[in-house]
Amino acid sequence: MGFFDKLKNIVKKKEQKETDKQEIKKYDKGLEKTRDEFVSKLNVLGIKYTKVNEEYFEELENLLIMADIGVKTVMDFMDRLRKRVKSENISDTEYLKEVIVDELFIIYVNNESITSKINMADTKPTVILVVGVNGVGKTTSIAKLAYKYQREGKKVMLIAGDTFRAGAVEQLKIWADRTNSLFYGKENIDPAGVIYDGLVEAKKNAVDIVLIDTAGRLHNKVNLMKELEKINKVIGTHIPGAPHETLLVIDATTGQNGIMQAQAFKEITNITGIVLTKLDGTAKGGIVLAIKEAVNIPVKFVGLGEKMTDLTTFDIENYIYGLFKDMI
Template identity: 65%
Template sequence: MGFFDKFKKVFKKEEKEEIEIYDKGLEKTRGKFLSQIINLNKTHKVLDDDYFENLEEILIMSDIGVNTVTKIIDRLKYRVKKENIKTSEELKDIIIDEMFIIYVGNDIITDKINYAESGPTVILFVGVNGAGKTTTIGKMAYKFKSEGKKVLMVAGDTFRAGATEQLKEWSDKIDCDIVYKENADPVSVMYDGVEKAKNENYDIVLIDTAGRLQNKVNLMKELEKINKVIGKIIESSPHETLLVLDATTGQNGISQAKNFKEITDITGIVLTKLDGTAKGGIVLAIKDEANLPVKYVGLGEKKEDLRVFDIEKYIHGLFKGIDE
């Protein structure tokens, strides 16, 4: 059975639209990556050193990350030997298989949102300037509201001029409640927001923060303060601290993930602008090198363009057409 027959069996009918959004969002990554693999398989029927050197280069170019690629290549060589695989044609499915294995691994870190058992679920968004935090909050608020949840956005970025205004625009556009306070200390805005959410029984609280990484120590202290204040109002909150990463920055995203992990307790990644890059391989590297799960992906700028990350749909989007 070919790879895509397997997928057709796994995906349910109602997921068709979701799959199309992934396929479209990964067009750029796939375009480059897939044509190179198909080409390689045409020019290299036999699995010799030259084949593996070329494959390694293709994987690195799609930003999977050198360490992760080395691991994949070693695994492939091992399986070629063990399973007595002779041709590049036979290896196709194994490459896809190994990408799954790298992502899923043996660990149990979950890619699902950790909802509060009762009361509001608080989600804090962190990340460097322009990564897409504010936009992601807008999209996520829209998503939760469509599911019938009572959502509150908190404009915790009081540093950048226009940041509050930007979130207010989203709140108007998708008709979502917002807490903001011009020229205030970010922690005091967050305090007001979380307090309101608790008193008025909101389901979800989405907190925006300023993008800054100039000074690790300051950022660490600031986030400690935020966590302490929020945690006092709602026990064990924030329930999620999502690091927003711009996929177009490629390998730089990996170092951001590692840096932020040292600063605060990151629970997952939102990978934005996947639609605008050929570097979609970064998903695998983040998981393998920073051991953080991608929980959401941004596949465009519109309110509908945020998706819960799904490794099967992602790999499908990456390899669609390999059997043709």
């Protein structure tokens, strides 16, 4: 049984459980733009060519590249698709759509252990460092994570490591209040010092999860590397084994630029997961697959809107469902 058939069963099951149903809805809504663009074009292609031929393949290839899936991934995908068409003697483009869904899933899973799980510390607090360039959605994602953990009954603390940008500390403070989280932050002083003091407070208050916001605007790579090294050292000295996660935030609407950021950050620090924001704002939701291709770091969370509830653990089944629900 291919993934397409499995997906049908999965969706049927998920529609019966209220919490799962809500999750599917988020993906459904958040991927609307991508779906409208990609799936409607795929349908048009199926009407234009009822039989699979070379022109069909070429148009399909363009379509995938336009969805920001990543050139190498698209090439591999097309190779595999051509082979399958040949070996299984597929000629019907309607049926081929199912095979496409199947193969896109295989790309992502591709004999890697994909885990969206957050590495929780054995002894609290769990420290999550959040990095990324300006405007990608770091602070918003921290707020959304705080809200999520808070609802799970955890004691959360936010530390403002973006100390030099006007208003950044205050912005995080507001989110801390809204999410009932503890807060530590001071303006215009060395971030590593603020983080150190924040961690002391976190331990004193028996906090479960510490989320650390950072600045995204250091003039060059060497500076950024030094800054992150210093921050990591402070965290690790104070809490052995921490940070337990370093999440890189990428704005899905920035396409190739976002991929380049992921590559650059991977070189300067140990990124353990990606938060892909603003998927709702792009028709190029294929970037999830491109990131996998470019850096092979798991996408752990996706932002599917601006509300606090709009950040969700990345789930490949829900994602594929969101893209192809009209076909299921």
